[in-house]
Amino acid sequence: MRVRPPRERRAWSLGAPRQPARLQLQPHYDPEAFGRFSEGIARFLGTARYLVFQTAVVVIWITWNVAFRNREAAFDPYPFILLTLALSLQASYAAPLILLAQNRQAERERQETERDRRTSSRTQADTEYLARELAGIRLALGEMPTRDYLDEELEGLRAELERLRARLGSDPGDDVRHRAAADRDGPP
Numbered sequence: 001m002r003v004r005p006p007r008e009r010r011a012w013s014l015g016a017p018r019q020p021a022r023l024q025l026q027p028h029y030d031p032e033a034f035g036r037f038s039e040g041i042a043r044f045l046g047t048a049r050y051l052v053f054q055t056a057v058v059v060i061w062i063t064w065n066v067a068f069r070n071r072e073a074a075f076d077p078y079p080f081i082l083l084t085l086a087l088s089l090q091a092s093y094a095a096p097l098i099l100l101a102q103n104r105q106a107e108r109e110r111q112e113t114e115r116d117r118r119t120s121s122r123t124q125a126d127t128e129y130l131a132r133e134l135a136g137i138r139l140a141l142g143e144m145p146t147r148d149y150l151d152e153e154l155e156g157l158r159a160e161l162e163r164l165r166a167r168l169g170s171d172p173g174d175d176v177r178h179r180a181a182a183d184r185d186g187p188p
Contacts, residue, residue, distance in 0.1 A: 035104050042101035045094055058083065 044050055061076070061083050068074040076082040145153075 035100065038097040039101040039104060041094070042098045045098065058087075 062080065065074045065076045065078075065080065069077060
């Protein structure tokens with residue numbers, strides 16, 4: 001007979017109803033989405049199209065209220081307080097949105113600068129490595145004979161050979177035949 005060890009109890013069970021999620025009264029917004037939205041507005045506010053549109057609205061507003069100043073159609077008489085309020089409200093929202101867009105751009109530039117710094121550091125390390133390798137190759141090549149050195153040695157050997165031929169008193173053709181015969185017969 002086998003005895004099973006007792007099961008450990010789970011913190012949750014499939015048979016038990018789920019607890020309702022806690023109600024969070026804090027507003028939730030996606031900072032990236034809001035940032036993209038603010039950058040879009042800042043981009044629009046920085047265009048000539050917006051400047052022309054705002055100028056046209058102000059001119060129409062003032063023209064309308066001056067033209068109909070004695071009638072009920074004039075909704076903002078001469079000191080144009082409603083226009084001033086509308087422009088102040090627009091400026092009060094535009095300034096923080098533009099600042100937010102500038103902060104996001106500054107953060108992107110900071111990250112790009114950091115990436116460039118890391119790339120530059122790796123490039124410098126690679127360059128230093130290659131410079132050390134090149135210096136090692138130059139040292140190794142410094143120990144190898146150069147063409148000028150070999151030419152000088154060959155000239156020295158030719159001169160020595162001519163001197164030996166002159167001492168033996170044989171012409172170059174006899175020397176070659178004499179050497180071939182000596183190689184064939186073996187040492188004397």
